[in-house]
Amino acid sequence: MADDLQTQALDEIAGARLTIHLDPLAANHATLRRQAGGAAVAGVVKANAYGLGLEPVARTLWCEGCRSFFVAMPLEGVALRALLPEAEIFVLSGLFGEAALRLCRNAGLVPVLASANEVEAARGLDMPFGLHVDTGMNRQGLAAANLRPAAEALGTPTLVMSHLACADDPVHPMNALQLRRFTVATASFSGVRRSLANSGGTFLGSDYAFDMVRPGIALYGGAPTSVADNPMQAVATAEARIVQLRRLALGDTVSYGATFTAQRDMLIAIATVGYADGYHRAGSGSGVPLRTAEAQGAIGFIGGAKAPVVGRITMDLTMFDVTACARDVAIGDWIELFGSSLPVDAAARAAGTISYELLTSLGARFVRRTVGQAI
Ligand SMILES: *Cc1c(COP(=O)(O)O)cnc(C)c1O
16 A cells, blocks of 8 residues: 555656556567467566566566576576576676676576686586577677587586577578578587577577577567567557646747747647656757758657657757647646657657667656556
8 A cells, every 4th residue: 555655656746657568568478479489488688678677577477487588697687586586597698707607606597608718717617507609790609619619618508599680680691691500500409408589580480489589679569670560569658747838939949059940839848858867869859960860850649649859858858849739738748758659669760779779778767667467
């Protein structure tokens, strides 16, 4: 009861809120399971589940039958272990020394060793581990020639994996090249689970699924491929509070730099969200010459209509053109920044970035809440 009251009070005073819809999250997991055929669908929950909140996301996925998870850093794994005592938790990065590996061992995490250095550090530690082989991304991963020797030095891995560089583009030749290299490099690992596909890879066809797929962004509603319609449901809705309405006359200018000039009478809404919240300044309606992605900048959604950002986005406040829906807008209303009415991918594109960066940038001033299935 006290918690309910607190949540309600927070919602009343919040300037920005992020709503996580758990039913679409579960539905996306089911879609990925269908897409993956017989392969297991692991949940990638690094970076606080892409900014959505580790706890509600991890618990929901666990309830949906997800048993394997990936995090980037050992401490993220420790936090996840506290939530899910029985999950299989793989750690992808940050394993540069023995201390990190010992931490993994103590928390029952499975480090995915991705360099000769890491293999060396794991010698004699006697713990389950995975091996990451590079197939062309040139980020993390052992050279293919070092994969067998690593297994000979350490024993049988629980997983061998690699990562696709271009999986969001189904016709990119890198996909087939990496698939071929991965198949060859892992051919001698009979009985060891293999994993290659991220979200995009899960939609490249059954050849890419192997034993386990590792989707992140698709679980959270981001488009897994850049060429087709997005088959995923929106999971996160970001909104900001309207704190002021202001009439503009012909010739009035808006925001820093006075880069926007009203060409007619207008009504603008001032909302409590800005670049300090991760609502990127590059999404400004004008005055940011470096943006090439979308000439007109970001838009909000309110009263059933689109409301373009007007002038520069500032640290704490953003102005939206609500002339078209003036009758449906009042102080205290929420304006959607992305979510069920505005795809997160479009909102990211308007700021010259991708859904991953937009979601993981959302700041601490967003009040986070979940709706949907009880967990
Ligand atoms: C982040 C990450 C994933 C998930 O990628 P998405 O594109 O979000 O599906 C999978 N594997 C590795 C190695 C990653 O770093």
